[in-house]
Amino acid sequence: MTSLDLDARDLRDSVRAVLARESTLDAVRAATEEPERWREAWAMAVELGWPAVAVPAEQGGLGLGVHAQAAILEEAGYALFGAPLVSTTIAATALSTAPPSAARDGALGAIAAGAAATLALGDPGLQVRAGSLDGSVPHVPDAGRAAIAVVLCGTASGPALCVVDATSVVSSAGPGPDPNRPVGTLDFAATPAERLPGGRPERAEQAARVLHAAELVGVAARALDIAVEHAGRRRQFGRVIGEFQAVKHRLADDYVGLERARSLTAAAATELDVNASGEGFEALSRMAKAAASEAAMTGVRDAIQVLGAMGITSECELPWLLRRARVGSQLLGDARHHYAWLGSRPPEEAR
């Protein structure tokens, strides 16, 4: 076992304890009425150093690597955390694909100090000309919350990552069902954009898949816990319903799906940390995203079925887990999308 493992485990425990206290169902539900409420949660996350985990030590972060980030994001998903931690972690990881430069170091330093950020991969056709961007990128998570946007755009020398001060960018809200994970469009109009020298868009997208997967694993784990708790308590026909194999076997299958996704996500996160070249990583990152999307969607749907009518009310976590699962699943390719990609390429190419 590596010390990395130990760090990640300790970190996970402390994040879980804090979020169990802070990210209550009331807090999750309040986001609909109070769209700015996330700022409190974010301030707490910053205070506790969670976004800084993804930032290298040289820029004032903890530099614990993707493995540790994934552990935190799994807990964020489990607790339906409403602050833009997933988006910011993904953006920081995208920045870290580049060697040190003023653009990279400045943005990472700002994230360590508390700036929310997001990665905008939506439009590879976007062109950066003379240091400025024009056009729109749809489907950007936390578009309206991020102070920094890392944007995929085309340059004369091919696809590249740019850093944009997102506070000066107009964002339009929606679509998306989760008020705690709003998805929006970034509208650039002669927006200054700083090229990130040596940034690697492909690796940024791979890391984004894995970190999304980590959150979805947490969503699946929470749904299963809720279903198991209910099935162990609810009585019908004179029996606890968890005794019925129709219920028990469904939940056992969900556990298989959950651990399948957790293993692939952990393996992919570790691989990102130890394999700097990224060789052989494309398939694994897609497997993790596919498995986690599937585990979250199936797990939440099954939990709703087990809870019955209570499962479809907003007085229980499940519809909120469904919203989170749906957003996470739709972004960056769902299970079928990645399975089709993996299946249609010979194994030696699908790496």
Added chain:
Amino acid sequence: MTVQGAAQEYREWLAGLLPADYAERQADYRTDHALRAAHQRAAFEEGWLIPSWPRGLGGRGLDPFETIAVKLEGARSQAPRLPSIQSVGVIAPAIRQFGTEAQIDQLLVPTLRGDLTWALGMSEPDAGSDLAALSTRATSVDGGFHITGQKIWTTQAHTSDWAMLYCRTDRDAPRHKGISCLLLDLSGAGGVTAREIETGWPGTDEFCEMFFDETFVGDEWLLGDLDGGWKVAMSALNHERDMIWINAYVDVERVLRSTRRYASGALADHVAVELGRLATDAAALHHTGMRALASEVAGRPHPEFSILKLLGTEAVQRACDLALSVAGAEGLADDELLLEDFDALGATISGGTSEIQRNIIGERVLGLPRG
């Protein structure tokens, strides 16, 4: 030795042992019993049979990660199957763990070398998944026991030298507590008949039913404690449990390669999705197996281990079905694939059915109540 070093050394040893055309003529060598027996003897001598065991007992003291690497290498190169898998995988570990000095002296090394083969008498007509329901009786008589009853689905019983039999020795005790494990030399035993039961597909392992009518077995052949047979059974079945995912993982990947060969180019979208899902299943088996092992070695709980048998055996079934679907009518000529498809159906039955696996996950991992 490093993990890669162990696998490399094993690969070289295996390549030196097997005929040069082994890979191409896999199907023929599959039924070459002389080769399979020679391979077992050589693996025993060189310490590749149970690599984690000490030298002299078919091992070379490898650690769990090295052992996994060796077993993976063996599965990938389709090393010859042991002539009697249960003898090495279940019976030898039970004798080593529970045997008396005399039992170990007489039985362990010959079993590992392949000089003695065993029938494993567990299932009965009314005790399949519910093993504790077994009713074959072993009644105390002067100097030993009389065994009376029936065992079924005993692989290779008609050609085995010895039998390991789980029998009820205390009919008044709670089900799990009245069972004992007895070792029976079939060559000299009276009152034993074995009838072969034909399996529904050519080329599969033969299994049998066995009948015992006051068959005598001496006290010295009790394995473990009197009425302590359940513990022997559970422990023996768990031997090499770390390895449970390896064959399924390698089988799925191999069947997916043959699916791609049959497709020869573009795949229909629905086939690609199913293929990608299975490739993901295979990778998940690998990573879950390694994750569970790392947790076990570090002394942490590793409940994720419990998904491996269920996911692995069911993935192999889906993979075979997909390959045959892509092959279409051509698949009818692919005896290897058809056999694998049939064998895959047995894998979700033996060693704990998929339904039992789901109960285990539901009850022992998730904590749901028993029905």
